[in-house]
Amino acid sequence: MNAITVNVEALPELTDLRELFVQDAPIELEIGIGKGTFLLRQAKAHPERNFLGIEWANKFYKYAADRMARWGLTNVRVMRDDAKHFVVHRLAENCLDALHIYHPDPWPKKRHHRRRLIQPAFIQAAVRAMKPGARLAIQTDHAEYFEQIREVTLGAEGLAQTEWVDENFGIVGEDIKTNFEIKYEREGRTFYRLAFLCDKCAK
Ligand SMILES: C[S@@+](CC[C@H](N)C(=O)[O-])C[C@H]1O[C@@H](n2cnc3c(N)ncnc32)[C@H](O)[C@@H]1O
Structure with a gap:
């Protein structure tokens, strides 16, 4: 589509994300970028960092990719794929400096819970991919x-809970909001948040 987009089919089986970017810099991954509001603002605010967004829905993927391309940024890439599969099967070890997951699809019906992103195998793979x-x-x-997210993450090997606000990393909240956050804030919904630092031993 344009220089912003990454064709997952053309990537090596085990993907080291550094190959996707011009500059050698910390890499942040956002899963489920929707219209890309958070990713775009982060990429603009932090030219010294690299950002990859993965989005499954073609409509949102195209919207976000067009939006990023208009800004001519070189530190942001977007890819259309199932992020669960990508993280579990394709992502190289120790390549991420941050992983953002905002308003993952809740799949509220019990029979659909297995479709949820945050499951033990995914978190294990995410920790493997995190530095x-x-x-x-x-x-x-x-x-x-x-509640499920808490169960899966609290006590997961390699993750230590930390404060939501961390000046070393951008997060959603006061300054930068995602589309769903803006929408749900208007409806007066409560937000539930968890942040972790990867405390696994370096290899
Ligand atoms: C509820 S929306 C939230 C979008 C955005 N994070 C926000 O807060 O505005 C969830 C997004 O995740 C995407 N998504 C769901 N499952 C996905 C997967 N397995 N891989 C990539 N994207 C996924 C959906 O297409 C949708 O755009």
């Missing part, structure tokens, strides 16, 4: 999914 000291931030408006 020691990397940050994981998760925000949802769905109380019941949040």
